[in-house]
Amino acid sequence: xxxxxxxxxxxxxxxxxxxxxxxxxxxxxxxxxxxxxxxxxxxxxxxxxxxxxxxxxxxxxxxxxxxxxxxxxxxxxxxxxxxxxxxxxxxxxxxxxxxxxxxxxxxxxxxxxxxxxxxxxxxxxxxxxxxx
Numbered sequence: 001x002x003x004x005x006x007x008x009x010x011x012x013x014x015x016x017x018x019x020x021x022x023x024x025x026x027x028x029x030x031x032x033x034x035x036x037x038x039x040x041x042x043x044x045x046x047x048x049x050x051x052x053x054x055x056x057x058x059x060x061x062x063x064x065x066x067x068x069x070x071x072x073x074x075x076x077x078x079x080x081x082x083x084x085x086x087x088x089x090x091x092x093x094x095x096x097x098x099x100x101x102x103x104x105x106x107x108x109x110x111x112x113x114x115x116x117x118x119x120x121x122x123x124x125x126x127x128x129x130x131x132x
Contacts, residue, residue, distance in 0.1 A: 025049075025057040025107065026086040032079040033065050037096050041080035044097040052109055084108070 029045050031038035042061055049057045064071035064079055074083060084091040084107045093106040104110035 022056065023087040025053050025084060027057060027059045027107075028074070028083045028085065029059060029061045030064050030071055030074065030076045030079050030081045030083070031061060033063060038063075038080055040098065041082075041096040044103075045082060048097065048100065048103050052104065082106075 027045070027049070029041060031041060045059065049059055062070050064076060074081075078094045080094070080096060082093045082097065084093075087108070089108075091106055091108065093103065095102075097103050101110070105112055
């Protein structure tokens with residue numbers, strides 16, 4: 001009996017990763033009128049989306065003063081708030097999106113930077129409080 005060649009785990013992983021790279025992002029930015037913080041958030045999100053998601057995002061800007069029912073339905077408690085609806089998982093970011101790293105991590109384009117939390121004891125601190 002001849003065994004059919006199937007895809008290797010590596011090939012499957014690479015295809016899944018490529019599909020994720022092409023995923024369309026559905027974003028909703030909730031703002032409060034044309035305040036400086038709101039206009040800054042709109043400009044920052046548009047710029048970052050064009051830079052990192054060119055051709056694969058849908059961004060809707062929603063003024064919570066104009067459409068309060070939408071804000072209530074999404075349980076918006078602060079503005080500006082960016083909601084990433086797709087790809088899952090859903091994410092919420094609050095602020096004017098001036099922090100590029102926080103934006104990229106927040107919408108899952110960049111992994112969290114996990115710093116090791118070693119506690120280093122310097123030779124100067126050894127035996128502190130045990131002075132002779």
